[in-house]
Amino acid sequence: MQPDKRLGRDFFRQDVLSVAPLLLGKYIVIINNGEPEKFIITEVEAYRGEDDLACHASKGRTNRNRIMYAVGGHVYVYFIYGMYWMLNIVTGEEDNPQAVLIRGINGYNGPGKLTRRLNIDDSFYGEDLVVSGRIWIENNEAEGEIVTGPRIGIDYAGEHWKNKPWRFNLLLK
DNA sequence: AGCAAGATCGGT
DNA sequence: CCGATCTTGCTG
Numbered sequence: 001m002q003p004d005k006r007l008g009r010d011f012f013r014q015d016v017l018s019v020a021p022l023l024l025g026k027y028i029v030i031i032n033n034g035e036p037e038k039f040i041i042t043e044v045e046a047y048r049g050e051d052d053l054a055c056h057a058s059k060g061r062t063n064r065n066r067i068m069y070a071v072g073g074h075v076y077v078y079f080i081y082g083m084y085w086m087l088n089i090v091t092g093e094e095d096n097p098q099a100v101l102i103r104g105i106n107g108y109n110g111p112g113k114l115t116r117r118l119n120i121d122d123s124f125y126g127e128d129l130v131v132s133g134r135i136w137i138e139n140n141e142a143e144g145e146i147v148t149g150p151r152i153g154i155d156y157a158g159e160h161w162k163n164k165p166w167r168f169n170l171l172l173k
Numbered sequence: 174a175g176c177a178a179g180a181t182c183g184g185t
Numbered sequence: 186c187c188g189a190t191c192t193t194g195c196t197g
Contacts, residue, residue, distance in 0.1 A: 045180070054180070064193065081181050082190025088180085101180055112181045153180050 005138040009130050012072030016091040016098035017166070019072070020046040023089070023100060024170040025142030030118050031134040039118075040142055043104030045151045046166040047088075049097060054157035057097035067126050068097035075127040075135065077120060084112030087120050089129065089137075103152070106172070143173040 007026070012019060027038045047055035056065040056078075067076045068090055076088040076099050088099040101111060108114040115121075129136050148165040155162065 047180075056180080059194075062194070078180090079192060080179060082179095082192075084181050086180060103180085110182070151180070156179080 005140075007129070007137045007139060009071070009073055011137075012089065012091050012129070013093060014072070014091065016046045016048050016100060019089075019091040020044045020100045020166070021146060021168045023102075023137070024146060024168055025140055025144065027138040027140045028102070028105060028118075029136050029138055030120075032119055037118075038138070039105035039107070039114075040140065040172070041102060041104070041137075041170075042106055042172065043102075043109065043167070043169045045101040045103055045168070047099050047101065047151075048166070052157075053161045054151060054154040055097070055099075061097075065097065068099050069095050070126075072098075073128055073130045075124050075129065075132075077115075077122060077124050079122070080112075085115040085120050085122070086111050087115050087118070087124075103167070104169070142170065145171045145173075147171060 023041050023044050026041055028041055029036050029038050050057045057068050067074050070090055071094045072091040074090040076090055077085050087102045090099050092098040103111045105114045108117050147169045149167045151167050
């Protein structure tokens, strides 16, 4: 019997600033054509609560962002620029809207490119990584250096939020 | 009902 | 820097 490597609820319940860097090096597993595919997570960004002007929850609860208010472990996907799906993982406790944007996986850098590779679309909205049969996160240790920096593409959020070093990049050894 | 902007990407 | 392409949330 193999140990269950899937991450459970307690992992995703933590604050987004804890979960985001912890996701680096772990596997995202997705079932495509019946076969599981594994990719190492290499780049993420944290979006933290209604106060964070870069976070979709800064507008309060809307039909698009409502899943961010669920307990950690749910999937938040949204469509942007008329052609790209963004993949996010909700974190924290219920009614504390936070999420980690997955910006890179091994071999595919860029949030729009990786969702195309994984076949992520709106059918994944609200999926629960703790129990889902087609997408989950597995524990893994990867060797590499972690670099932090400001989040990308959020000029609209103002200097204060734009400057926060909430992007985490794993440079694989 | 109409509109401006967007957590992007690839080509000039 | 610019266009593609369409959903979203805000304004009226």
